[in-house]
Amino acid sequence: MQKEPRNGCASLEGMDELYRDQILEHYKRPHNFGHVDDPDLEFEDTNPLCGDEQRVTIRLDDEERVAEIAFEGHGCAISTAATSLLTDELAGKSREELLRLPKEYVLELLGIEISATRMKCAMLGLKIVKSASLGQPAEWEDEGEAGDPSEAVADLG
Ligand code: FES
Numbered sequence: 001m002q003k004e005p006r007n008g009c010a011s012l013e014g015m016d017e018l019y020r021d022q023i024l025e026h027y028k029r030p031h032n033f034g035h036v037d038d039p040d041l042e043f044e045d046t047n048p049l050c051g052d053e054q055r056v057t058i059r060l061d062d063e064e065r066v067a068e069i070a071f072e073g074h075g076c077a078i079s080t081a082a083t084s085l086l087t088d089e090l091a092g093k094s095r096e097e098l099l100r101l102p103k104e105y106v107l108e109l110l111g112i113e114i115s116a117t118r119m120k121c122a123m124l125g126l127k128i129v130k131s132a133s134l135g136q137p138a139e140w141e142d143e144g145e146a147g148d149p150s151e152a153v154a155d156l157g
Contacts, residue, residue, distance in 0.1 A: 019111030020156045026081035027153075031088050034070045041095075043132035044073070047120050050149045052076060054083055056128045066090045066098070071125060076152030078110070078118045083125025085109040090129065098133040101126060118155055 036057040044055035054073035061067040069087045086106055090098065106126050107114060114122045130138035 016112055022085075023077060023081040023110060023112070023156060024153070026084040027077040030071075030080050030084035032070045032084065033072060035072055036068050036070050041132040041135070043128050043135075043137075045124065045128045045131060045137070047075065047079065047124050049120050050076070052079060052121075052124070052149060054079065054124055054128055056083075056087075056125065056132050058129075058132055060095075064094060066093050069129075071128075075124065076121050076149045077156065078114070078121040078152050079124045082106050082110055082122045083128075086125050086129065095133040099130055099138070101130070112156070115155060118152065121152060 035055070036059045039057035040060040041058040042056065044053060046053040052073070052075035054071050054075060056069065056071045058066055059068040069090050071083050071087055086109060089109070103123055103126065106122055110122060127138060127140050
């Protein structure tokens with residue numbers, strides 16, 4: 001799917017391309033991929049629209065802040081890259097801080113416009129991180145539409 005250039009601005013298009021490359025790079029070589037041994041917090045969940053799943057494991061330090069975080073599972077380019085980017089940012093955060101992270105936090109890390117069909121993909125990791133910090137499924141306002149997993153890369157434009 002061809003994406004409309006925003007405002008016809010060449011520098012914005014260039015930025016989009018950088019973010020797309022970054023997403024593909026995190027998809028191909030996700031950061032923090034695997035699991036933490038003897039985690040203090042863990043949770044796994046699926047994107048109900050496609051069945052893709054991820055599991056997040058977290059080790060806390062003496063001050064109950066994130067010392068180590070990892071994720072595993074399988075998903076599309078957007079869900080994998082989003083969780084890879086997100087987990088890069090969470091060291092040192094308290095459980096409270098994890099719970100307060102807004103959806104925009106992930107959208108800013110991704111840096112490109114996320115379509116309705118990809119929103120659940122983009123938010124899967126955040127939802128799981130929040131659920132892990134709560135120890136139960138986090139309240140979540142459902143949004144987004146079903147998208148074909150195999151088209152996630154093509155959706156990057
Ligand atoms: Fe399954 Fe994106 S997480 S299509």
